[in-house]
Every structure is written in C-alpha cells, then in structure tokens.
Amino acid sequence: MARDRAKPCELDQEKYDADDNVKIICLGDSAVGKSKLMERFLMDGFQPQQLSTYALTLYKHTAMVDGKTVLVDFWDTAGQERFQSMHASYYHKAHACIMVFDVQRKITYKNLSTWYTELREFRPEIPCVVVANKIDDRPVSCLLSTADMKMTQKSFNFARKFSLPLYFVSAADGTNVVKLFNDAIRLAVSYKQNSRDFMDEVLQELENINLKQEEEEEMPDKEQPGRIQSPSPS
Numbered sequence: 387m388a389r390d391r392a393k394p395c396e397l398d399q400e401k402y403d404a405d406d407n408v409k410i411i412c413l414g415d416s417a418v419g420k421s422k423l424m425e426r427f428l429m430d431g432f433q434p435q436q437l438s439t440y441a442l443t444l445y446k447h448t449a450m451v452d453g454k455t456v457l458v459d460f461w462d463t464a465g466q467e468r469f470q471s472m473h474a475s476y477y478h479k480a481h482a483c484i485m486v487f488d489v490q491r492k493i494t495y496k497n498l499s500t501w502y503t504e505l506r507e508f509r510p511e512i513p514c515v516v517v518a519n520k521i522d523d524r525p526v527s528c529l530l531s532t533a534d535m536k537m538t539q540k541s542f543n544f545a546r547k548f549s550l551p552l553y554f555v556s557a558a559d560g561t562n563v564v565k566l567f568n569d570a571i572r573l574a575v576s577y578k579q580n581s582r583d584f585m586d587e588v589l590q591e592l593e594n595i596n597l598k599q600e601e602e603e604e605m606p607d608k609e610q611p612g613r614i615q616s617p618s619p620s
C-alpha cells in the first residue's frame with residue numbers, strides 16, 4: 387500500500403493502460419493471517435506484529451496474465467466477530483475469493499462453512515480457493531507422513547466437499563504464497579472473461595449506460611444526425 391501511495395501518478399497511468407481489472411476478496415476468522423499473506427505476496431515481507439485489520443484495507447497490484455496487464459484490487463477485511471457479517475459492498479462485483487483458516491486453530495476451520503455460506507449468498511458463482519495458513523508452525527514432514535496425510539484429508543475435507551482448490555501455505559516463510567495469489571488472479575480474470583452471471587451482465591449494462599451518458603455530456607457540440615449545420619465562414 388505504502389508503495390502505491392508513494393506513486394499515485396504511475397498507478398493512474400497503469401490503470402489507464404490496463405487491459406483488464408479484477409477484484410479479489412479475502413475471508414476468514416481474525417488472526418488466521420489474511421493480512422500477512424497479502425503482505426508476503428505484495429511486499430515479500432513479514433512483520434510478526436499483531437495488528438488486527440480495523441475494517442477494510444484495499445491493496446492495488448498490477449499483474450501480467452497471458453501477456454496482458456491486469457489491475458488487481460485485493461480487499462482485506464477484519465475477520466473479528468463484530469464484523470463477521472460483511473457489508474454487501476464487500477462482495478459487490480468480486481471476481482474471486484481467497485478463504486483462509488489457521489491450521490493451528492480448529493475453530494477457524496469449522497467457521498469456513500459460515501464464511502462460505504455468506505459468500506455464496508452474494509456471489510454464487512465466483513471461484514473460491516481455500517487456504518490452510520501457518521504450516522510453518524507444524525513440521526511440514528508431519529503433514530506429508532502417511533498417517534498425518536489421512537488426518538489432514540479427513541479433517542480438511544471442506545475443500546473437497548465443495549470442489550474447491552486447497553493450498554497449504556505460510557505467510558511467515560512464504561511457502562506457496564506466490565502460487566496461491568497467481569492462481570487466484572488467473573481464476574478471477576478467467577471468471578470475468580467467461581462468466582454469464584446475470585447480475586454481472588445487468589451491472590455491466592448499467593455501467594455502459596452511465597458511461598454513454600457521461601460521454602454525451604462531455605461532448606455537447608458533437609454533430610447530431612439530422613442537425614442543420616450553419617455554413618462555416620470561408
């Protein structure tokens with residue numbers, strides 16, 4: 387964020403030149419590591435201080451997808467109970483969702499179903515990925531042992547139940563973070579390009595009408611068909 391704030395002009399230029407833009411939202415209980423994951427991806431850093439997101443932080447990122455510039459808005463919100471039912475505008479026109487839980491705290495895994503139900507109320511069709519964060523806290527070899535693998539599959543079968551991709555990541559050491567975010571961006575772009583979501587079409591239509599009106603207001607002298615033009619002095 388700080389980086390983007392320091393270069394507002396460049397950002398505007400990028401926005402102007404971008405081939406596309408997408409919105410990706412992040413959901414999950416408080417302290418699962420939503421903000422730290424964004425920090426790791428966007429700034430390649432990790433400050434282990436314990437600051438909860440107050441209400442909403444918007445991170446802007448430019449990505450290249452198949453040779454095209456894509457502007458990505460990452461929306462990060464507080465997962466605290468007092469905010470647990472998100473305002474509808476948080477979901478508004480989102481193209482993908484990253485849903486995070488903490489492998490150390492079972493309750494954050496259990497609460498995924500509440501987050502998922504709310505997500506689907508507002509965005510029934512957008513791609514959603516499930517993220518098991520903080521795998522650095524437990525030995526990775528443990529996750530890979532046969533016995534533990536069974537436990538992992540059994541206890542984390544939420545993703546399988548809803549056919550959602552599952553990523554084991556660590557914001558602290560960076561494991562899988564770049565892959566997670568790059569995949570999420572691709573899913574968002576592909577959803578935006580291919581979706582036949584009715585609400586999206588209606589909203590796009592309204593936006594086009596507004597743009598047309600704005601253009602007409604900006605160009606009042608534009609030649610109107612059938613209008614009589616006074617001869618210009620030669």
Ligand SMILES: Nc1nc2c(ncn2[C@@H]2O[C@H](COP(=O)(O)OP(=O)(O)OP(=O)(O)O)[C@@H](O)[C@H]2O)c(=O)[nH]1
Pocket residue numbers: 414415416417418419420421422423433434435436437438439440463464465466519520521522523555556557558559
């Ligand atoms: N060990 C370890 N700690 C992590 C990891 N990711 C986050 N944390 C720690 O978990 C705590 C919460 O991280 P945040 O990113 O602030 O959590 P959040 O989901 O944004 O929380 P809210 O803003 O309250 O919703 C911090 O103390 C982080 O240092 C990780 O991958 N490994």
Ligand SMILES: [Mg+2]
Pocket residue numbers: 420421422437438439462463464465
């Ligand atoms: Mg946060």
